[in-house]
Amino acid sequence: NPEENEYIIGFSQCTAGDTWRKSMQEGMEREVSFYPNLTLIHRNAHENSKLQIQQIRELVNAGVNLLIISPNEAIPITPIVEELYNKGIPVVILDRQTTSKKYTAYVGSNNLEIGRAAGHYINTLLKGNGKVLEILGTSGASPTRDRHAGFVESIAQSPGIQLIDKFHGDWEQEYVLKQLPAMLAKHPDIDLIYAHNDRMALGAYKVCKQAGLEQKIKFIGVDGLAGPNGGIDLVEKGIINATMLYPTGGEEAIRTALRILRKQPFSKENILETMVINPANVHSLKVQSDKILSQQQDITRQQIRLQEQSNLYHNQRIVLYILVFL
Numbered sequence: 001n002p003e004e005n006e007y008i009i010g011f012s013q014c015t016a017g018d019t020w021r022k023s024m025q026e027g028m029e030r031e032v033s034f035y036p037n038l039t040l041i042h043r044n045a046h047e048n049s050k051l052q053i054q055q056i057r058e059l060v061n062a063g064v065n066l067l068i069i070s071p072n073e074a075i076p077i078t079p080i081v082e083e084l085y086n087k088g089i090p091v092v093i094l095d096r097q098t099t100s101k102k103y104t105a106y107v108g109s110n111n112l113e114i115g116r117a118a119g120h121y122i123n124t125l126l127k128g129n130g131k132v133l134e135i136l137g138t139s140g141a142s143p144t145r146d147r148h149a150g151f152v153e154s155i156a157q158s159p160g161i162q163l164i165d166k167f168h169g170d171w172e173q174e175y176v177l178k179q180l181p182a183m184l185a186k187h188p189d190i191d192l193i194y195a196h197n198d199r200m201a202l203g204a205y206k207v208c209k210q211a212g213l214e215q216k217i218k219f220i221g222v223d224g225l226a227g228p229n230g231g232i233d234l235v236e237k238g239i240i241n242a243t244m245l246y247p248t249g250g251e252e253a254i255r256t257a258l259r260i261l262r263k264q265p266f267s268k269e270n271i272l273e274t275m276v277i278n279p280a281n282v283h284s285l286k287v288q289s290d291k292i293l294s295q296q297q298d299i300t301r302q303q304i305r306l307q308e309q310s311n312l313y314h315n316q317r318i319v320l321y322i323l324v325f326l
């Protein structure tokens with residue numbers, strides 16, 4: 001619709017670099033490319049909540065019409081989100097949450113449910129009996145709190161399942177590689193490692209493999225990303241036993257943002273579907289997700305070609321103008 005208003009969406013991302021965040025960003029950009037009246041500008045806080053607050057202010061000062069925020073830590077980011085909300089600036093919270101309901105909309109999965117599903121699956125996998133080590137995400141991030149709480153709640157119903165220890169792997173493999181050897185030495189009888197994401201689960205597998213324990217210990221992760229070394233790939237290769245799907249929500253966040261900007265009806269809570277990816281369903285999921293990935297790459301290629309064509313058209317018009325009028 002050529003009559004439609006121009007909108008600028010500001011996106012405040014908590015951390016960059018990992019494939020899950022890259023996939024989120026690509027999803028957003030792909031969705032934005034369908035709407036010529038939408039511009040997306042983003043800032044990355046590199047896991048620093050103070051920097052994230054500063055960047056949110058910069059985006060507001062740049063005149064964005066709406067903000068999408070993935071809060072690094074729940075407590076420090078809450079006041080600024082409440083402030084924007086009270087001022088009437090629309091805010092879509094994506095993936096990680098704040099501690100209040102003062103936001104325009106939320107897009108993401110329910111991490112409490114993910115924790116519960118992990119606990120339930122672990123109980124089945126260990127046949128009701130075994131010792132579990134938990135590797136958590138960064139403290140202060142809402143998925144860490146919820147993936148832990150849901151898990152603890154769920155295994156409380158299985159007296160044979162014991163959470164023997166836990167540590168923060170801060171979402172990244174490198175911290176697991178550093179800390180896990182000491183944990184294995186302390187607890188030689190671990191049956192399963194539940195990691196809050198697949199990158200940490202892969203790190204745990206690598207450490208256990210070094211110690212010759214990779215057959216004895218089972219591994220569960222979260223994310224279930226498509227593509228090489230993503231969770232789906234890791235389950236299919238038998239490196240980890242299962243992963244809980246955690247969709248990035250990039251496209252959905254843009255769609256929700258657009259509905260808010262256009263003053264169309266929208267839901268405040270947009271809870272994305274999750275599921276257990278295990279050896280029983282991983283093959284068909286892999287086939288599907290590979291197909292989706294290749295279609296997404298086709299869309300990106302087509303968008304680039306369209307842009308080239310539009311640039312060419314623009315240049316030709318300038319040449320024509322010069323020829324006719326000068």
Ligand code: FRU
Pocket residue numbers: 015018020021095096137141143171196197198222223246
């Ligand atoms: C990506 C990530 C995911 C995890 C999510 C939680 O940066 O670490 O692996 O599921 O953040 O917010």
